[in-house]
Amino acid sequence: MNNEDLFKKVVSHCKEYGFVFPSSEIYDGLAAVYDYGQNGVELRNNIRQYWWKSMTQLQTNILGIDAAIFMHPKTWKASGHIDGFSDPMIDNKDSKKRYRADVLLEDHQEKLRAKADKEVEKARARFGDSFDETMYRSTNPRVVEYLNAIAHIDNTLKEGLETGNLGMIKALIEELGIVCPVSGSKYWTDVRQFNLMYSTQMSAVESGEDSLYLRPETAQGIFVNFLNVQKSGRAKIPFGIAQTGKAFRNEIVARQFIMRMKEFEQMEMQFFCKPGTELEWYAYWKEQRLKWHLSLGVYAAKYRYHDHVKLAHYANAAVDIEFDFPFGFKEVEGIHSRTDFDLSKHEEFSGKKLRYFDPETNESYIPYVVETSIGLDRMFLLTLCASYTEDTVDGEVRTVLRIPPALAPVKAAILPLVKKDGLPEMAEKIYNDLRFDFKLYIEDKDSIGKRYRRMDAIGTPFCITVDHDSLINEDVTIRYRDTMEQRRVKISELRDILHRETDMSSLLQKLA
Ligand code: GAP
Numbered sequence: 001m002n003n004e005d006l007f008k009k010v011v012s013h014c015k016e017y018g019f020v021f022p023s024s025e026i027y028d029g030l031a032a033v034y035d036y037g038q039n040g041v042e043l044r045n046n047i048r049q050y051w052w053k054s055m056t057q058l059q060t061n062i063l064g065i066d067a068a069i070f071m072h073p074k075t076w077k078a079s080g081h082i083d084g085f086s087d088p089m090i091d092n093k094d095s096k097k098r099y100r101a102d103v104l105l106e107d108h109q110e111k112l113r114a115k116a117d118k119e120v121e122k123a124r125a126r127f128g129d130s131f132d133e134t135m136y137r138s139t140n141p142r143v144v145e146y147l148n149a150i151a152h153i154d155n156t157l158k159e160g161l162e163t164g165n166l167g168m169i170k171a172l173i174e175e176l177g178i179v180c181p182v183s184g185s186k187y188w189t190d191v192r193q194f195n196l197m198y199s200t201q202m203s204a205v206e207s208g209e210d211s212l213y214l215r216p217e218t219a220q221g222i223f224v225n226f227l228n229v230q231k232s233g234r235a236k237i238p239f240g241i242a243q244t245g246k247a248f249r250n251e252i253v254a255r256q257f258i259m260r261m262k263e264f265e266q267m268e269m270q271f272f273c274k275p276g277t278e279l280e281w282y283a284y285w286k287e288q289r290l291k292w293h294l295s296l297g298v299y300a301a302k303y304r305y306h307d308h309v310k311l312a313h314y315a316n317a318a319v320d321i322e323f324d325f326p327f328g329f330k331e332v333e334g335i336h337s338r339t340d341f342d343l344s345k346h347e348e349f350s351g352k353k354l355r356y357f358d359p360e361t362n363e364s365y366i367p368y369v370v371e372t373s374i375g376l377d378r379m380f381l382l383t384l385c386a387s388y389t390e391d392t393v394d395g396e397v398r399t400v401l402r403i404p405p406a407l408a409p410v411k412a413a414i415l416p417l418v419k420k421d422g423l424p425e426m427a428e429k430i431y432n433d434l435r436f437d438f439k440l441y442i443e444d445k446d447s448i449g450k451r452y453r454r455m456d457a458i459g460t461p462f463c464i465t466v467d468h469d470s471l472i473n474e475d476v477t478i479r480y481r482d483t484m485e486q487r488r489v490k491i492s493e494l495r496d497i498l499h500r501e502t503d504m505s506s507l508l509q510k511l512a
Helices: 003-016 038-056 074-079 101-130 133-139 141-163 166-175 219-223 226-232 278-294 341-350 376-387 423-434 448-457 468-473 491-502 505-511
Strands: 020-022 034-036 062-064 086-091 098-100 192-195 199-201 211-213 239-248 263-273 303-307 317-325 328-339 356-358 363-365 368-375 388-393 396-401 412-416 440-442 462-466 475-480 486-490
Touching: 003 020, 003 376, 003 388, 034 038, 038 062, 038 239, 038 263, 038 376, 038 505, 074 219, 074 341, 086 101, 086 166, 098 101, 101 133, 101 141, 101 166, 133 141, 141 166, 219 239, 219 263, 219 341, 219 368, 226 239, 226 263, 263 278, 263 376, 278 303, 278 317, 278 328, 278 368, 278 505, 303 328, 317 376, 328 341, 328 376, 368 376, 376 388, 376 396, 396 448, 412 423, 412 448, 423 440, 423 462, 423 468, 423 491, 448 462, 462 491, 468 475, 475 491, 486 491
Parallel strands: 062 239, 412 440, 412 462
Antiparallel strands: 020 034, 086 098, 086 192, 199 211, 239 263, 263 368, 303 317, 317 328, 328 368, 356 363, 388 396, 462 475, 475 486
């Protein structure tokens, strides 16, 4: 299966099996907004819980909070989001459609890259084994021209954004003859910066002064509570504060399903440390976070670090953890050494001291911060892309989600072989006994084969079949999703087996 097919299949599988639906679909949906269905919400809760436990249960010095989505408007002035959290936008005057100028340029670069690749493939076919791709890419005039054009776009875009010269970016769009994908015209407005925050009002009367913003990141709720948590939790530096919750961004470019949404969830942790030690902690968290990803059993080669060369003005180190999605390597998590920027700014704007008093040295200082920030929805998409597989069994395609058992929406299905002879009653008894410990499913409709396939498709790791022998021997067949191996086990053993195989503690142990 190629990547394009895989992605299409994952998206339609999500809808067909109750993982993700377009928001308000009966009204034709809302761009870049999605709802999670009955299986999606379980998977998402489990991913969130694994992250939460790994932070607040496994680490003795990380405390959790849940701050409100609404925050005092000054928060966003202090954090720099009011002045600097924007994308360069351009409108087409004919279609009235709005685009991100940088995305129009990136799409154009993609086309140039595809043309260069096509030339290379033609040459490879012509020269056969003796073909030297590196040499060809650096000497063939047509390929060199494409590659130079790509670099020219990069440089001009970068300079335009860094210097705030948006005219340069518009001129580049015109120079390249980029047309509106809808109207096909080159009739563009100027490029303007467009703030990504959504605003609303605090009171019923719109006054302009009481504008509130829907938070574009959860991190600021942690910064403003730094002293509350430190004092009430008697926390000693170094320590962290973790939070999960919704964030909102007016992303104009809706792309790649739940990869870039307007309403999404973040799982963030700010680690407060002594100035001068932040780069050691940065290295620690960089390694620790990749370890968390790898604990879920995905091939290490599907991940890579992308170190930032150009750093935001407040950071002294930053890296993305990227995953090889079907549409290429993309960021799933960021680790940023944010210095004392945020706390200093909140100190300045609130007039309140946000310092840590170190009782051992009698010093008082603004701590430095290392942040880990992962998108829950991207992690969800990653889990589905990594686990979606198609096997052929007896000439038929079997779709399986090989989700780690601890994250699976349903841990086990209890299936009476037939709908008579007391088997449904026995299945129900097992279900009623185990449902206090596990999320289960019970079903007696259709053939057992069909029921197995439905459970494979939602990633249920175990199917427990009750048959006539069960009535006599007090045992059942347990079927393993990944191998389809079947074993006979005593009903009295089921609880222990399911705990051993599906508890999150086995994942957490890999991190210790
Ligand atoms: N506090 C730092 C921060 O917000 P970010 O790189 O803007 O950093 C962190 O976001 C993570 O949030 C990203 O790595 C990504 O997983 C997720 N994320 C950001 N924007 C998103 C969007 N529009 N839709 C889904 N996830 C998003």
